[in-house]
Structure formats: C-alpha cells, structure tokens
Amino acid sequence: MARKMEDDKKMREWCREIPKIELHAHLNGSIRDSTLLELARGLGENGIIVLEDVEPVILKSSRTLPECFELFDLYHIIATDHSTVTRITKEVVEDFASENVIYLELRTTPKHNEAKGMTKDSYMKAVMQGLNNVDEVEVVLNSTQTSSNEEPETVINSFGNEIKQTRKIHVRILLSIDRRQTTESAMETVDLALKLRDSGVVGIDLSGNPVVGQWSTFLPALKYAKEQGLSVTLHCGEVPNQEEIQAMLEFQPERVGHACCLDDSHWKLLKSSKIPVEICLTSNVRTECVSSLDDHHFADLYNEMHPMAICTDDCGLFSTSLSHEYYIAGTTFGLSRDELYDFAKNAVKLSFVEDKVKKELLKIFDSYKR
Numbered sequence: 296m297a298r299k300m301e302d303d304k305k306m307r308e309w310c311r312e313i314p315k316i317e318l319h320a321h322l323n324g325s326i327r328d329s330t331l332l333e334l335a336r337g338l339g340e341n342g343i344i345v346l347e348d349v350e351p352v353i354l355k356s357s358r359t360l361p362e363c364f365e366l367f368d369l370y371h372i373i374a375t376d377h378s379t380v381t382r383i384t385k386e387v388v389e390d391f392a393s394e395n396v397i398y399l400e401l402r403t404t405p406k407h408n409e410a411k412g413m414t415k416d417s418y419m420k421a422v423m424q425g426l427n428n429v430d431e432v433e434v435v436l437n438s439t440q441t442s443s444n445e446e447p448e449t450v451i452n453s454f455g456n457e458i459k460q461t462r463k464i465h466v467r468i469l470l471s472i473d474r475r476q477t478t479e480s481a482m483e484t485v486d487l488a489l490k491l492r493d494s495g496v497v498g499i500d501l502s503g504n505p506v507v508g509q510w511s512t513f514l515p516a517l518k519y520a521k522e523q524g525l526s527v528t529l530h531c532g533e534v535p536n537q538e539e540i541q542a543m544l545e546f547q548p549e550r551v552g553h554a555c556c557l558d559d560s561h562w563k564l565l566k567s568s569k570i571p572v573e574i575c576l577t578s579n580v581r582t583e584c585v586s587s588l589d590d591h592h593f594a595d596l597y598n599e600m601h602p603m604a605i606c607t608d609d610c611g612l613f614s615t616s617l618s619h620e621y622y623i624a625g626t627t628f629g630l631s632r633d634e635l636y637d638f639a640k641n642a643v644k645l646s647f648v649e650d651k652v653k654k655e656l657l658k659i660f661d662s663y664k665r
C-alpha cells in the first residue's frame with residue numbers, strides 16, 4: 296500500500312516535471328479560485344454582488360454543462376474590467392509556466408462592455424498588458440523576439456539527464472467567438488485577430504454554450520478567418536447535434552475540441568480526416584459529456600494513433616492542471632512514461648505556432664530525454 300502511494304506520488308511529480316504543451320485553455324476558465332473569491336469579496340463589499348449567493352457557486356466542485364455557463368456569466372461580471380483582465384492573464388500564464396508548460400495557446404473572447412468603457416480592442420490590450428506583466432518567467436510572443444540573456448540553470452531531470460533550463464514560456468493567443476454572437480460581431484473578432492497578428496494572435500476558436508446559436512451564423516466569419524490564413528479550432532460535439540457536427544467536420548478546421556457526442560458515421564469521418572482533437576478529460580467527465588473516464592474516447596483515438604493533445608479546458612473551473620490531466624491519462628489508459636512523454640512531444644506538431652518555434656520546442660523535448 297505504502298509502495299503504491301509512493302509510486303503514485305512519483306508519477307504525479309513526473310507529470311509535473313516533464314515539458315508540456317497546452318493547446319486548449321480558456322482565460323476566464325483558468326482563473327485561480329483564490330483570485331476569483333478575492334474579486335467576488337471585493338464586489339460584495341461594494342454592494343455590486345451578494346457574496347453569500349455567489350460563494351457557494353464558485354466553490355462547488357462538480358457542475359453540469361449548463362451550470363458551467365451560468366458560472367461563466369458570473370465570472371464575466373467579476374473579472375471583466377481592464378485591470379482584472381490584466382491580472383488574471385498574468386496569473387494564468389505564471390501558473391502554466393510553474394508546471395513546466397513550455398508552450399501555451401491561450402484563448403479568450405474579446406468583450407465589449409459599454410458600462411465599463413471596454414471595447415474588444417481595449418479588452419485585448421488588457422490581455423497583452425497581462426502578458427507583459429509576467430515576471431516569474433520570460434514570455435515569448437513571436438519568433439523574432441530576442442531572448443533575455445538570463446543564464447540557463449543546470450538541473451538533473453527525472454530521466455537522470457543534466458539539462459540547461461531557462462525560465463521561458465512561448466505564448467500564442469486564439470480569439471474566441473462566443474456562440475451567442477451575431478455574424479457581424481464574429482467578423483469583428485476575426486478582424487481584431489488579424490490586426491493583432493504581430494502581437495501573438497494566431498487563430499480563432501468557436502466556443503460558448505453548445506445549445507445556443509446556429510452554425511450558419513458563425514460560418515462566414517470562420518471562412519473569412521481561414522481565407523486570411525488564421526488557424527481555426529472549433530468546440531465540436533459537446534452535445535449530440537449531428538447536423539452541426541457534420542457541418543463542422545466538412546469545414547475542415549485545423550483542430551477540434553472535445554469531439555464527444557459523435558455518431559458512428561461522424562466518428563469515421565473524424566478518423567479518416569485526421570483532424571487533431573484537443574482532449575479535455577476532466578472537463579468532459581465533469582460536464583457529463585462522457586459518462587466516465589473509462590468510457591472516454593481517448594482510448595479509441597489513441598489506439599488508432601489519431602492526432603491528439605491532452606488539454607485542461609478550464610483549469611480554474613474544474614480545479615485541475617495540465618500535469619493532473621497527464622497523470623489521469625497515464626493512469627486511466629495504462630500509458631507508460633515513455634508513451635506519455637512521446638504523446639506530450641507530439642502535441643508540438645498540433646500547435647498553431649510558426650515552424651521555427653516548433654523546432655525549438657521539439658529540441659527542448661529531445662534534450663530533456665536523450
């Protein structure tokens with residue numbers, strides 16, 4: 296028993312220590328609980344919200360998908376002013392870097408809120424300021440950015456190799472279109488993404504409550520994004536809307552998130568199209584998109600060597616971390632450390648980053664496990 300617990304602890308530490316790539320993380324879903332509560336308390340003291348109503352909602356650990364979207368509305372009241380957006384961006388990046396995420400693709404929905412003097416542009420400026428404010432680690436936003444002259448630290452890693460480590464994280468941003476938006480508003484988001492290309496924005500995500508909105512509303516903006524050379528990823532199959540799933544797969548996005556509720560024909564289509572899947576284990580179980588970890592489609596896709604990446608989705612909302620997601624993938628599906636390591640490394644190829652950075656990231660993986 297003691298031995299098993301010791302092995303388990305080592306496995307958790309190993310998952311934390313290895314380099315990792317995060318491709319599906321929503322900014323507001325990744326807010327630390329402690330920050331959220333602190334902000335909520337502040338608003339409670341000022342009479343803007345009733346803290347007693349909000350606290351149990353924030354602290355509840357298990358939520359259905361509709362409950363998640365109720366909570367997001369609350370998050371947006373609590374966290375959407377410029378200085379808070381800047382603060383949470385800084386914290387989220389630092390949290391990922393602290394568990395050895397070397398590349399983070401962070402997605403967020405640019406928000407317009409007249410009452411707070413916020414436009415989609417100013418929202419994104421606040422996000423960029425947050426990236427600038429990160430001080431625990433160097434943030435690299437484009438492949439032309441020169442690195443700081445920080446001396447690399449020499450450490451012995453869990454493979455027994457001596458490696459030189461610099462505290463550095465590559466970050467790229469995806470702008471999310473919320474399914475509540477109009478075609479016009481979705482177009483605006485794509486235009487903003489194009490404007491911010493030099494600041495690290497590389498693509499577009501379609502997300503939001505899957506039972507809200509029509510595919511035809513978003514299609515013009517998604518097509519436009521594709522034509523302009525932005526990468527596109529879609530939340531696909533969180534609910535069994537087969538007509539929409541068909542349209543999404545036909546659109547041929549560069550990646551899809553979740554892919555839970557596909558019928559047999561779409562399952563075949565997904566596999567034959569080789570569209571990479573962002574796998575969010577805890578999220579899918581908590582929101583009841585899959586009945587249990589053991590029934591998760593990860594195993595089937597893994598056995599077929601379908602391109603996939605392990606991701607967190609909303610690590611704040613679901614109290615998880617990328618290391619923990621690797622741990623549960625390894626222990627649930629019986630992956631060896633070597634298999635898990637190769638899996639982590641393969642996620643580099645699925646990222647939307649420039650080839651030059653991909654090569655740099657692959658080198659980090661190779662030097663880590665020689």
Ligand SMILES: CNc1ncnc2c1ncn2[C@@H]1O[C@H](COP(=O)(O)O)[C@@H](O)[C@H]1O
Nearest residue numbers: 321322323324367403404471473502503530
């Ligand atoms: C649980 N599964 C999910 N399915 C669909 N959309 C989700 C999601 N989790 C998060 N979001 C989307 O991301 C927003 C929060 O981050 P940002 O405000 O953009 O930073 C949510 O409001 C929702 O639109």
Ligand SMILES: [Zn+2]
Nearest residue numbers: 321502552608
């Ligand atoms: Zn998501």
